[in-house]
Each structure stands twice: as structure tokens, then as C-alpha cells.
Amino acid sequence: MHKYFVLSGIFLLFEYIFHVLGTWRLYQKAGMKLWEIIIPIYNFYILLKKNNLSKWYILFLVNPLTSIILLFIFWMDLIHSFGKNKKKDILFLFLSLGTYIYYISFFEKVYFSKFKTKKEKEDNRGILLATILAFIIHTYIIQPFVIPTSSMEKTLLVGDFILVSKIHYGLRMPMSPISIPFIHNKTIGKIKFYIPIFKWPYFRFPPFQSIKRNDIVVFNFPKDPNHEIIDKKDHYVKRCVGLPGDLIFIKNGILFVNNKKEKFFSKKQQAYFIKTENIPLNIEYIKNKMDIKDLEFIGEINNGYYYKIMLTEKEAIQIKNIFGNIVFIKKDIFPSNFKEKFIFPNSYSWNRDFFGPLYVPKKGEFLKPNKKNIHLYKEIIFYEKGEKVLLSSKGYRIKKNYYFMMGDNRHNSYDSRYWGLVPEDHIVGKPIFIWTSIDWDRKHPWNLFSWKFRWNRIMKTIE
Structure with missing residues (x-):
């Protein structure tokens, strides 16, 4: 924690130095005294006053993200006061990441006119405030x-x-x-x-x-x-089916967590093969009336029509009852001896329907590499430590919690079965x-x- 806030403080100091060095000449031309320009915090208080902004805007200075926004507000008002009020000037300011103000200050002959009046400021204040608040909500x-x-x-x-x-x-x-x-x-x-x-x-x-x-x-x-x-x-966005310390195993397309079969939930989808005889399926009815979108027509052979559709168990029963010419409807399950390309980890003969067992590591556990787990955990240790794992290694203590993620559309989801575990520092939210x-x-x-x-x-x- 302390490292994060120390770096934030260093970054804010860099911002302050960058701001003072790039603007002091312009502010002096605008009638400000040198000590008013360089004293930290107080100089921003003076600028808020001159720009007719509320004093509580100074709170934006404590956060690197919002402090950048406040500085750009000051810079835009400053160059506007020196006649640089065209759209191209604002564009140059943003594209140059603020360095355009150095060019104006040291390489152009500009003359101060006036800071924006309170009325001019109020015209844009509502939009400005809404933008900043939306940014804070969006970020935090x-x-x-x-x-x-x-x-x-x-x-x-x-x-x-x-x-x-x-x-x-x-x-x-x-x-x-x-x-x-x-x-x-x-x-x-x-x-x-x-x-x-x-x-x-x-x-x-x-x-x-x-x-x-x-x-x-x-x-x-x-x-x-x-x-x-x-x-x-x-x-x-996926469903977290494996927590730190869980054992994940998939057999015949069915998920087992800690040797317990997953509970039935009606929204889980899997791929089904369907064959109809003489008459094809009514695709428009399935898509529009049943709200089933993932549907692929495979082909026709001897008056038999073949389809691959992502369905819940309930939808599979409904389709079978609605269409009387269905020859068969069955799940598209890979055989256990089939090795799927790009499955995680790719050194094992697993696939989406026969996967594991895979243990999900948790923070603080001691891991001893061996021939069975060397391929499974080498990227975890490499991610945390930045070193390759050797069989002669004495072992390693896991620094982070990890999670196993799967999509509810089990046969149309690029998830942990293909690319591995999610470290806790990658979690965004709920x-x-x-x-x-x-x-x-x-x-x-x-x-x-x-x-x-x-x-x-x-x-x-x-x-």
C-alpha cells in the first residue's frame, strides 16, 4: 500500500514541477507575483480564485487522475487569456500532453488580455463538473x-x-x-x-x-x-466456478468442484446436434419465437438435415416436442481421449468436456514443483516471480489467490479451460x-x- 501512495506523491510532485516550469512566465505577464506561482497548494488556491472556480476544486489535487484534469483546466484558461482560444490550440494542448504551453511560454510573443469572467466560467461549469464526477464514478x-x-x-x-x-x-x-x-x-x-x-x-x-x-x-x-x-x-465476464483451494474436474461435460457435481441451473447452455428428416427446421421460428441465436446449419445428406445449436436442457426438450420430424437431438460431447487444441495447459490430453483434475492455488500455500505439476503451475510462478520453474527447485510459496472462470454457454466460451487461471489482481468487479x-x-x-x-x-x- 505504502509503495502505491509514495509513487502517487512522486507523480504529483512531477506534475507540480511541470506546471510551474511551463507557466510561470505567462502568469507573471498576467500580473501574478513569483511567490504566488511557486508555493505549492497556495498557488492553486490563487489560480482557482482568478479563474472564478470554487475553492473545493483543490481536492482534485490529491489524486493523480483528477489532478491532471484540473491542470488542463488551468492551462486551457491560461492560453485563452493570451489569445490562444481556437480549437486547434486546445487540440495541440491535448495532443502534446501539455507541452504546447511550453512552446507558447518560451517561443511565442503573446500578450495577456484577461482571465475569463465569472459569467463565461459558469457557462461551461455544469458540463465540466458533470464530466469530472462521471469520471470519478466511472473510475472508482x-x-x-x-x-x-x-x-x-x-x-x-x-x-x-x-x-x-x-x-x-x-x-x-x-x-x-x-x-x-x-x-x-x-x-x-x-x-x-x-x-x-x-x-x-x-x-x-x-x-x-x-x-x-x-x-x-x-x-x-x-x-x-x-x-x-x-x-x-x-x-x-465469466462465472467463477473455482475458488482458491478448489479442485476442478469436468467429466462428460459435467463440472465437478471438490468432487461434488455442480448444481443444476436452468440457464446453462451446451451444444446439441440435431437431425431432422425430409423437412428442415423452421429457423425463423427458433430465432424469433424461442429467442435462440446460436444456430448453425451443418448440411443435408439424403433428405436428412443436420444442425448444431446452443441450447439449455429445457430448450432441447421444447424443440424435440415442437418439431415432430426430429430423428435425434443429442449433446455434442468430445470423447475423453480427444486432445483439444489450445486447451490449458497444452501439455495434457484434456478437452472442454473432459478436463482436469486441476487444483486452484491459494495465497500462502507452499508449492513443490514435480513432473506432474511443472507444466500446470510454471506460468503462475513465472507470473509472480518472473523466473522459470526448475524441477530442482526447493519449492515456492504462492503470493496471490487464483480463480477458475467459465462461461454459462459451455461450448461457446473462451474461458479458463483454454487460457488458465485468473490472478486476484486482475479482478475488476461484480x-x-x-x-x-x-x-x-x-x-x-x-x-x-x-x-x-x-x-x-x-x-x-x-x-
Whole structure:
């Protein structure tokens, strides 16, 4: 914890020095005394007064993320006071990360006119305040997400817009302090919308509740190859089926946790093979009336029509009862001797339906590498320690808790069966609410004319 706040203090000091060196000449031209410009905290108090901003804005200085916003407000008002009030000036200021103000201060002949009046300030104050508060809520309390894939159907549907609490499992403080607000990890070519060289250590406040088995969890994808900083890795949402200390085993497509069969839940989906005779399935009826979207027509052989569909057990029974020409409907289960490509860990002959046993490590446990677990845990030790695991090693004490995640759409989910365990520092938060839901064309999601609101899912809590 102390390391995080020490680095935050150093960063705030750097901000202060950067601000003073780049603006002191302009502020002197504006009539301010040198001591008013350089005394920490007091100088910002004076600037708030001159810019007709409330004094409580100074609270934004204690946090690196909000202090950057406050500095940009000061810089925009300052260059405006020297006639630099065109859109291109504001754009240069942002794109140069503030260094444009050095250019104005030291390389241009500019003349002070006046600071913005209170009336001019009030015109933009509401938007400014709303933006800052939204940024604080987005960063530290609740963040909105949209569900882009079907890996959690029927629990979470493609097009569900959800709110995720960042405080239920303990607020994880931001690790990348310099980034564009409200933009996660977008890139243009190799240019990232954040500065990766500034990286804070991991720190999380105590949780209001711990992760429970079968909780739905939002987390950063551990194997994201494009982003090194944890909180800038891609976001995933899955169900946590394995807690630290659990033994995970999948047999014939059925999950066992600590040698106990998972409890039945009606929204779990799996792949089914269906064959009809003479007449094909009514695809439009299945998609529109039964709200079943993951459907693939395999082909026709001798008046037999073959399909692969993601269904719950209840939906499989319904389809069998509705269509009288069904020859068979059965689950698409891989055989136990089939080794699926890219399964975790890839040194074992496992697949999505026959997986494990896999022990989920917990913090504080002592791990002794051997021939059986060397491939299984080498990446955990490498992740924590940054060293390769040797069989001659005396052992290693696990530093973090780990979790095993699976999608409810079991045969259409890229989850822990394929890429491994989720470290506790990758946990983002708990989905709590669906605030709206849109059923769109999955092949053409930007076709707005095809959008339909799912009224029964709007303002719905996530169980």
C-alpha cells in the first residue's frame, strides 16, 4: 500500500514541477507575483480564485487522475487569456500532453488580455463538473460495460448494457495514471490511448464481500498480448466456478468442484446436434419465437438435415416436442481421449468436456514443483516471480489467490479451460445491474434499424 501512495506523491510532485516550469512566465505577464506561482497548494488556491472556480476544486489535487484534469483546466484558461482560444490550440494542448504551453511560454510573443469572467466560467461549469464526477464514478465506483459475445447466455445476452460495481470485491486503484478518460485500451496502430511507461503497483482496498463460488465476475484477461498494464488489459465476464483451494474436474461435460457435481441451473447452455428428416427446421421460428441465436446449419445428406445449436436442457426438450420430424437431438460431447487444441495447459490430453483434475492455488500455500505439476503451475510462478520453474527447485510459496472462470454457454466460451487461471489482481468487479438491453443483428451490429429493445431486461438486477 505504502509503495502505491509514495509513487502517487512522486507523480504529483512531477506534475507540480511541470506546471510551474511551463507557466510561470505567462502568469507573471498576467500580473501574478513569483511567490504566488511557486508555493505549492497556495498557488492553486490563487489560480482557482482568478479563474472564478470554487475553492473545493483543490481536492482534485490529491489524486493523480483528477489532478491532471484540473491542470488542463488551468492551462486551457491560461492560453485563452493570451489569445490562444481556437480549437486547434486546445487540440495541440491535448495532443502534446501539455507541452504546447511550453512552446507558447518560451517561443511565442503573446500578450495577456484577461482571465475569463465569472459569467463565461459558469457557462461551461455544469458540463465540466458533470464530466469530472462521471469520471470519478466511472473510475472508482461503478463502470458500464456492454456484453459483446454469447459466452454467458442465457444469463447475460449479447447487447446487455450492464453496470459493474468496483467496490464489492475491493476497489482496485488505477495502475495507469495517464490515460484519456472513459477510453479503456483503444489503440490507433501502435499508439495507445494511455502512456504505458507510467505504471503504478497493485493496490486494492478491503472488499465488502469476497468472491463466492458461482459469482459472475468482470476481470482483465490475463493473456492479453497487447497490453502489459493489468487494468488496461481486455475485459472479460465469466462465472467463477473455482475458488482458491478448489479442485476442478469436468467429466462428460459435467463440472465437478471438490468432487461434488455442480448444481443444476436452468440457464446453462451446451451444444446439441440435431437431425431432422425430409423437412428442415423452421429457423425463423427458433430465432424469433424461442429467442435462440446460436444456430448453425451443418448440411443435408439424403433428405436428412443436420444442425448444431446452443441450447439449455429445457430448450432441447421444447424443440424435440415442437418439431415432430426430429430423428435425434443429442449433446455434442468430445470423447475423453480427444486432445483439444489450445486447451490449458497444452501439455495434457484434456478437452472442454473432459478436463482436469486441476487444483486452484491459494495465497500462502507452499508449492513443490514435480513432473506432474511443472507444466500446470510454471506460468503462475513465472507470473509472480518472473523466473522459470526448475524441477530442482526447493519449492515456492504462492503470493496471490487464483480463480477458475467459465462461461454459462459451455461450448461457446473462451474461458479458463483454454487460457488458465485468473490472478486476484486482475479482478475488476461484480456485475449488479442491466440498465438496458438491445437485440441487434449479430452479423451487422451497427445496423441501427435492426435494433430491438428487450423491454423485459431493462433495469433488471443480475442475480
